[in-house]
Amino acid sequence: MKVDNEGVFVFWLGWYPMVAITDYKGAEAVLSKPNQKKGEEYKFLGLQDGIVASHGQKWRARRRMIDPFFNAKSLTSYIPLMNQAFSLVTKDLKEEKVETIDMAHNIHIGSLNVIMESTMSIPVDSMKDYKKVILSDLESVEKIALTRILNPILWFDKIFFQTKGGKFFKEAVDRFDAVLIDKITERLDSRKLKVDEKEQKMRHDLIDLLAVHHDPNSNDVTQSIDIEGMKAEIVNVIIAGHDSIAAGIRWTLFLLGNHIECQEILYNEIATSFADDQYPTTLDEINRLTYLDQCVKESMRLYPPIPLTSYQLEYDAEVGKYVVPKGTAVAFSFYTIHRDEKIWENPNQFDPDRFSPERYSKIPRYGYIPFGLGKRSCVGQKFAMIEMKVFIIHLIKHYSWISTKNVDEVKFAMDVSTKPLEPLNIKLTPRN
Numbered sequence: 001m002k003v004d005n006e007g008v009f010v011f012w013l014g015w016y017p018m019v020a021i022t023d024y025k026g027a028e029a030v031l032s033k034p035n036q037k038k039g040e041e042y043k044f045l046g047l048q049d050g051i052v053a054s055h056g057q058k059w060r061a062r063r064r065m066i067d068p069f070f071n072a073k074s075l076t077s078y079i080p081l082m083n084q085a086f087s088l089v090t091k092d093l094k095e096e097k098v099e100t101i102d103m104a105h106n107i108h109i110g111s112l113n114v115i116m117e118s119t120m121s122i123p124v125d126s127m128k129d130y131k132k133v134i135l136s137d138l139e140s141v142e143k144i145a146l147t148r149i150l151n152p153i154l155w156f157d158k159i160f161f162q163t164k165g166g167k168f169f170k171e172a173v174d175r176f177d178a179v180l181i182d183k184i185t186e187r188l189d190s191r192k193l194k195v196d197e198k199e200q201k202m203r204h205d206l207i208d209l210l211a212v213h214h215d216p217n218s219n220d221v222t223q224s225i226d227i228e229g230m231k232a233e234i235v236n237v238i239i240a241g242h243d244s245i246a247a248g249i250r251w252t253l254f255l256l257g258n259h260i261e262c263q264e265i266l267y268n269e270i271a272t273s274f275a276d277d278q279y280p281t282t283l284d285e286i287n288r289l290t291y292l293d294q295c296v297k298e299s300m301r302l303y304p305p306i307p308l309t310s311y312q313l314e315y316d317a318e319v320g321k322y323v324v325p326k327g328t329a330v331a332f333s334f335y336t337i338h339r340d341e342k343i344w345e346n347p348n349q350f351d352p353d354r355f356s357p358e359r360y361s362k363i364p365r366y367g368y369i370p371f372g373l374g375k376r377s378c379v380g381q382k383f384a385m386i387e388m389k390v391f392i393i394h395l396i397k398h399y400s401w402i403s404t405k406n407v408d409e410v411k412f413a414m415d416v417s418t419k420p421l422e423p424l425n426i427k428l429t430p431r432n
C-alpha cells in the first residue's frame with residue numbers, strides 16, 4: 001500500500017472530521033508529546049470510564065493501580081494458567097479429531113479462560129456455558145459499537161438506546177456487570193473478615209490488586225477506587241486483552257501455515273528447548289525463543305491486531321508540512337505505518353528475519369508500533385506477547401499445519417481488531 005507523501009489526510013465520520021496519520025513521522029509528532037487524551041469514540045466501546053478511555057489525573061491513578069498486574073512476578077504466575085488453558089485447546093482438537101479448522105473459537109475460549117482466571121480467579125475449566133454467552137456478547141457488542149462509531153447520529157444516547165442494537169448492547173453490558181459486581185462484592189466482604197490482610201495466596205488477581213485501593217470513605221479518584229471503578233477496570237482489561245490477543249494468534253497461525261519453511265525453523269527451536277511433555281514455566285524460558293519472538297512480531301507488523309487508535313489533540317502538532325490544531329481528532333493507522341515501503345523492504349512479504357537485532361535496529365522507533373508508543377501505550381503488551389507465544393508453543397508441539405488459502409486470497413476489515421472477512425482455515429497434521 002502506498003502512503004501519501006505527507007503521511008496525513010482528513011476523512012469525515014458524518015459531520016465529524018478526523019485527521020488520519022499514516023506514517024511513522026506523523027506518529028512520532030503526536031505520540032511523543034506528554035499529554036494524551038483518547039478519542040471520543042472510545043466511550044462507545046462499552047469501556048465505561050476505565051483506563052482505556054479516561055484521561056488526566058484519573059487515568060494516571062488507574063494506570064498506577066493496574067500496573068502491578070503486569071509486573072514480572074504477576075506475569076510469571078499467569079504462565080501455568082496459560083499452559084492449562086491451551087492444553088485444553090489441543091486436547092479438544094485431538095478428541096474431536098479435527099483436521100481442517102478456523103481456530104478462532106478455540107483461541108477465543110482459551111484466551112477468555114486466561115483473562116477471567118487472571119483477573120477474577122474464575123477457574124479455567126469452569127462456567128463453560130456462561131463463557132460461551134460472554135463470547136457471543138463480546139462479539140455482538142463490538143459490531144454494534146463499530147456501527148455506532150461510524151454513524152454520528154448514533155452518538156446521541158437518546159437515539160442509540162432506542163435502536164435494536166442499542167437495546168441489545170445495554171442488555172449485554174448488564175449481563176456482564178452482574179457477574180463482575182458479584183465477584184467484587186464477594187471479595188470485598190471476604191477481605192473485611194480477614195484479620196490478616198496479607199493472606200498467603202499463591203497469586204493475587206486484579207480484584208485483589210484494585211481492592212487494596214478501595215476506601216469506601218473516600219471520593220478522591222486519585223487515591224481510591226469505588227466498586228463501579230473496579231468493575232470498569234476489570235471490563236477494560238478483559239475487553240482490551242481478549243480479542244486483540246486472539247487476532248494476533250490467528251493471523252500468526254495463518255502466516256505460518258503459508259510459510260512452512262518458517263514453521264519448521266520455529267518447530268526446531270521449540271523442540272530443542274523443551275522435551276515432548278514439557279512447557280515453559282518462566283519468563284526466561286519464553287524470552288529465549290528468539291525465532292518465535294520474530295514470527296509473532298512479523299505477524300503483528302502485517303496484521304496489527306488493533307489496526308487503529310485515536311486521540312484528541314491537547315496541543316498543536318506539526319505533521320509533515322501541516323499544523324494539526326489542538327482539539328483535532330487524530331487516528332493512527334498501524335497497518336499503513338507497518339507497510340510503509342519507505343522503511344520496510346518488500347513490506348507485504350512475511351519475513352521474520354527482519355526482526356533480527358541487526359536488521360530491526362535500522363527501523364525508526366515509530367515505524368513499528370502494534371502496541372502504540374508513549375504514555376498511553378498498551379499496558380498489557382508483555383502479557384500479550386507471553387500469551388500468544390505460549391499458545392503457539394502448545395499447538396506446534398502437537399501439530400504442523402498448512403493454510404488452505406494464501407495471503408492474497410484473504411481480505412480483512414479494520415474493525416476494533418483486524419478481522420478476516422472469511423474463515424482462516426488451517427489443515428492440521430498431528431506430529432506423532
Ligand code: HEM
Nearest residue numbers: 052240241244245248305306309371372376377378380384
Ligand atoms: C496482541 C495483543 C494486544 C495488542 C496488539 C494491543 C494493542 C494496544 C493498543 C494499540 C493500545 C492503544 C495504544 C494507544 O492508544 O496509543 C492498547 C491499550 C491498552 N491495552 Fe492493549 N493490546 C494487546 C493486548 C492487551 C492485553 C493482553 C491487555 C490486558 C491484559 C491489554 C490492555 C490494554 C489497556 C488497559 C490499554 C489502555 C492503556 C492506557 O490507555 O493507559 N492489551 N493496546
